Amino acid sequence: xxxxxxxxxxxxxxxxxxxxxxxxxxxxxxxxxxxxxxxxxxxxxxxxxxxxxxxxxxxxxxxxxxxxxxxxxxxxxxxxxxxxxxxxxxxxxxxxxxxxxxxxxxxxxxxxxxxxxxxxxxxxxxxxxxxxxxxxxxxxxxxxxxxxxxxxxxxxxxxxxxxxxxxxxxxxxxxxxxxxxxxxxxxxxxxxxxxxxxxxxxxxxxxxxxxxxxxxxxxxxxxxxxxxxxxxxxxxxxxxxxxxxxxxxxxxxxxxxxxxxxxxxxxxxxxxxxxxxxxxxxxxxxxxxxxxxxxxxxxxxxxxxxxxxxxxxxxxxxxxxxxxxxxxxxxxxxxxxxxxxxxxxxxxxxxxxxxxxxxxxxxxxxxxxxxxxxxxxxxxxxxxxxxxxx
Amino acid sequence: xxxxxxxxxxxxxxxxxxxxxxxxxxxxxxxxxxxxxxxxxxxxxxxxxxxxxxxxxxxxxxxxxxxxxxxxxxxxxxxxxxxxxxxxxxxxxxxxxxxxxxxxxxxxxxxxxxxxxxxxxxxxxxxxxxxxxxxxxxxxxxxxxxxxxxxxxxxxxxxxxxxxxxxxxxxxxxxxxxxxxxxxxxxxxxxxxxxxxxxxxxxxxxxxxxxxxxxxxxxxxxxxxxxxxxxxxxxxxxxxxxxxxxxxxxxxxxxxxxxxxxxxxxxxxxxxxxxxxxxxxxxxxxxxxxxxxxxxxxxxxxxxxxxxxxxxxxxxxxxxxxxxxxxxxxxxxxxxxxxxxxxxxxxxxxxxxxxxxxxxxxxxxxxxxxxxxxxxxxxxxxxxxxxxxx
Numbered sequence: 001x002x003x004x005x006x007x008x009x010x011x012x013x014x015x016x017x018x019x020x021x022x023x024x025x026x027x028x029x030x031x032x033x034x035x036x037x038x039x040x041x042x043x044x045x046x047x048x049x050x051x052x053x054x055x056x057x058x059x060x061x062x063x064x065x066x067x068x069x070x071x072x073x074x075x076x077x078x079x080x081x082x083x084x085x086x087x088x089x090x091x092x093x094x095x096x097x098x099x100x101x102x103x104x105x106x107x108x109x110x111x112x113x114x115x116x117x118x119x120x121x122x123x124x125x126x127x128x129x130x131x132x133x134x135x136x137x138x139x140x141x142x143x144x145x146x147x148x149x150x151x152x153x154x155x156x157x158x159x160x161x162x163x164x165x166x167x168x169x170x171x172x173x174x175x176x177x178x179x180x181x182x183x184x185x186x187x188x189x190x191x192x193x194x195x196x197x198x199x200x201x202x203x204x205x206x207x208x209x210x211x212x213x214x215x216x217x218x219x220x221x222x223x224x225x226x227x228x229x230x231x232x233x234x235x236x237x238x239x240x241x242x243x244x245x246x247x248x249x250x251x252x253x254x255x256x257x258x259x260x261x262x263x264x265x266x267x268x269x270x271x272x273x274x275x276x277x278x279x280x281x282x283x284x285x286x287x288x289x290x291x292x293x294x295x296x297x298x299x300x301x302x303x304x305x306x307x308x309x310x311x312x313x314x315x316x317x318x319x320x321x322x323x324x325x326x327x328x329x330x331x332x333x334x335x336x337x338x339x340x341x342x343x344x345x346x347x348x349x350x351x352x353x354x355x356x357x358x359x360x361x362x363x364x365x366x367x368x369x370x371x372x373x374x375x376x377x378x379x380x381x382x383x384x385x386x387x388x389x390x
Numbered sequence: 391x392x393x394x395x396x397x398x399x400x401x402x403x404x405x406x407x408x409x410x411x412x413x414x415x416x417x418x419x420x421x422x423x424x425x426x427x428x429x430x431x432x433x434x435x436x437x438x439x440x441x442x443x444x445x446x447x448x449x450x451x452x453x454x455x456x457x458x459x460x461x462x463x464x465x466x467x468x469x470x471x472x473x474x475x476x477x478x479x480x481x482x483x484x485x486x487x488x489x490x491x492x493x494x495x496x497x498x499x500x501x502x503x504x505x506x507x508x509x510x511x512x513x514x515x516x517x518x519x520x521x522x523x524x525x526x527x528x529x530x531x532x533x534x535x536x537x538x539x540x541x542x543x544x545x546x547x548x549x550x551x552x553x554x555x556x557x558x559x560x561x562x563x564x565x566x567x568x569x570x571x572x573x574x575x576x577x578x579x580x581x582x583x584x585x586x587x588x589x590x591x592x593x594x595x596x597x598x599x600x601x602x603x604x605x606x607x608x609x610x611x612x613x614x615x616x617x618x619x620x621x622x623x624x625x626x627x628x629x630x631x632x633x634x635x636x637x638x639x640x641x642x643x644x645x646x647x648x649x650x651x652x653x654x655x656x657x658x659x660x661x662x663x664x665x666x667x668x669x670x671x672x673x674x675x676x677x678x679x680x681x682x683x684x685x686x687x688x689x690x691x692x693x694x695x696x697x698x699x700x701x702x703x704x705x706x707x708x709x710x711x712x713x714x715x716x717x718x719x720x721x722x723x724x725x726x727x728x729x730x731x732x733x734x735x736x737x738x739x740x741x742x743x744x745x746x747x748x749x750x751x752x753x754x755x756x757x758x759x760x761x762x763x764x765x766x767x768x769x770x771x772x773x774x775x776x777x778x779x780x
Contacts, residue, residue, distance in 0.1 A: 206653055206682075206684045206685040207603065207664070207680060207682055207684060207685045207687065209599065209601065209680060209687065211599065211678075213597065213693070214696075215695040215696050257649050257772075259647050259668050259774075261670065261676045263596055263674040263675075263676075274597070274676070276668050276676065276678040278649050278666045280651065284653040285653075286651045286653075286664070286666065286680075288601075288666040288678060288679075288680045289678075290597060290599060290676075290678045292596075292597055294596045294597060294695070295596040295597045295693035295694060295695045295696070295698070296693050296695070296696055296697070296698055296715075297597065297599065297691065297693055297698070301687065303603070303685035303686050303687055304685060305605040305684065305685045305686070306604075306605050306685070306686055307686070308685070308686055308687070325686075382647075382772070382773060382774060383772060384649075384772060
């Protein structure tokens with residue numbers, strides 16, 4: 001059995017190297033390292049030969065055909081190697097028709113929100129990708145799990161910690177894998193920031209600035225609806241600032257402070273238009289963030305003393321640009337794919353075949369929601385909120 | 391009298407244009423505008439013909455011959471056109487000797503801290519420039535004013551609001567001018583940020599990030615001594631973040647929040663190593679800042695929605711670099727002088743000759759200390775602190 005696992009690992013490395021993806025190569029290295037020290041975190045209990053042969057291309061159904069599905073995920077799925085678009089779930093018959101024609105989706109793989117649960121009987125669909133408004137993430141992730149499908153859930157994972165826990169539980173109980181749509185976990189510039197930070201290439205990270213904002217053109221989008229979006233920019237954009245900082249330093253914050261603000265009271269009646277927030281990490285590093293729906297900012301900066309490294313732009317889906325300073329300032333440009341979601345979805349297909357946990361796991365989504373809840377609490381109360389991690 | 395003033399203005403414009411300094415040209419424009427609308431703010435009551443003929447080059451004495459005086463002010467004074475280095479005040483006889491030889495300062499223009507007040511009898515010295523540790527700013531500014539000398543006081547103006555008010559009072563009572571060593575009030579990139587922001591060239595400023603930090607190599611400097619420095623990075627570096635933001639938006643903050651942090655407890659025993667702080671402006675704009683003695687950051691960023699403008703680097707004395715975005719990202723590089731302090735000191739000499747108030751007045755220094763006091767209070771109490779401006 002030990003021998004069999006090792007063979008599989010070698011096969012996997014081959015696959016991943018062919019992708020020319022530094023992230024996956026890093027994952028592979030960590031993977032082999034962990035295997036070398038006997039950690040069980042990435043253990044592969046069995047091969048599931050019949051169910052998922054190593055070369056099977058997994059079928060994905062997108063649930064919710066909004067902007068992100070239309071302009072990012074579906075195009076990305078034209079480039080994936082380990083998975084492909086085979087199904088749709090939509091409440092709009094016209095969309096079903098257009099998409100079906102454009103992407104050659106057979107009628108039998110198209111569902112609506114009433115007959116969604118019947119997806120359990122469809123062997124074409126291995127993965128359900130939930131791209132619905134935040135308030136529907138928990139429900140559809142849990143229903144997909146109960147239908148025996150692996151799940152990718154778009155970020156933020158859910159409205160709150162309680163929902164995240166229920167989603168993780170449902171996936172575990174139904175023996176399906178869960179991943180969050182954290183495209184930046186697979187983006188080379190972000191992986192380089194993480195390498196520079198956690199491997200202390202330029203020294204210990206002491207301070208970070210991590211900000212993301214844009215001007216929300218349409219005030220009627222569901223993202224601005226408190227019940228559907230869960231609280232505005234912090235849910236949608238702030239989650240990137242949080243993960244950028246915590247993954248660069250490689251620690252979880254032990255406390256947060258936060259301040260909410262509203263510029264346009266006619267639009268932002270019950271949610272903050274933006275927030276500034278600070279995280280304190282156990283190793284002593286601090287981060288300071290701005291996230292807003294009022295204006296553009298997009299930057300992740302980390303400094304170790306006299307030296308620093310940054311992405312600017314950082315978080316947007318159209319690509320990052322990096323610089324770092326040792327004795328002089330140098331840019332870094334890494335090879336990227338047409339869509340960041342290609343590697344994200346291919347890696348998840350690999351995870352399912354190999355029965356390893358995705359680096360963008362449900363637990364990672366839960367971590368960010370715990371931090372977001374603390375940030376909201378701090379903004380509302382004006383007090384520092386401490387976080388305890390198990 | 392009306393006619394006489396106008397003539398003087400024209401003479402001044404000529405002088406200032408010759409400097410090729412966009413700031414001074416802006417000041418001149420504001421100056422003429424204010425004159426045009428009959429504002430008394432810049433009124434020139436009399437010419438002081440005998441005391442300061444228009445072409446007199448004013449004499450400056452530096453009080454305190456530390457790093458800043460040695461590496462910035464004295465070299466800058468080799469390039470000034472309206473003032474020059476003629477005197478010294480130092481407690482170290484060796485420094486007096488070296489400086490005297492290097493800059494040809496006559497023995498009679500060299501003072502120590504015991505005989506400093508005798509400077510009143512020295513007609514060579516028109517301006518006293520206080521470059522001492524922060525805790526000595528108030529005392530030496532007030533003593534210089536009582537000696538009938540105009541004063542430039544290095545930033546931060548003093549340890550607290552009370553001291554600032556006493557300094558302003560002493561200068562007014564003794565009919566001398568007071569200016570703060572705010573070199574960036576005369577730096578073309580910062581004036582361009584202010585123009586873009588206050589004239590709303592790219593729209594209303596909605597959000598700003600304004601940060602300055604460096605790694606303090608020597609833990610024994612007076613800046614880290616609470617009694618002498620007044621509280622670490624916020625006093626020394628944070629003051630630039632404050633003025634960068636408030637001058638870009640052209641408003642005074644109505645409230646602040648702040649969070650202090652300490653990474654190295656062996657060095658930072660009674661002051662914060664750094665602070666993050668936020669300012670809320672009456673027009674709705676917010677700013678978020680990091681200031682620290684632990685690591686390098688130097689940036690002023692302002693965004694108006696989809697558009698933005700920034701300096702990166704911003705505040706250091708070795709020069710700024712600018713970028714802005716309208717439909718695309720464009721750099722802006724403005725003509726600068728060898729030392730930022732050249733224009734600062736020449737402008738003050740002009741102010742004295744023209745009896746106009748410096749744009750970097752004592753009142754400006756007081757504003758920043760009021761904000762710093764509020765920031766310290768917020769960091770200590772964890773509460774938002776409101777500011778009231780008369």
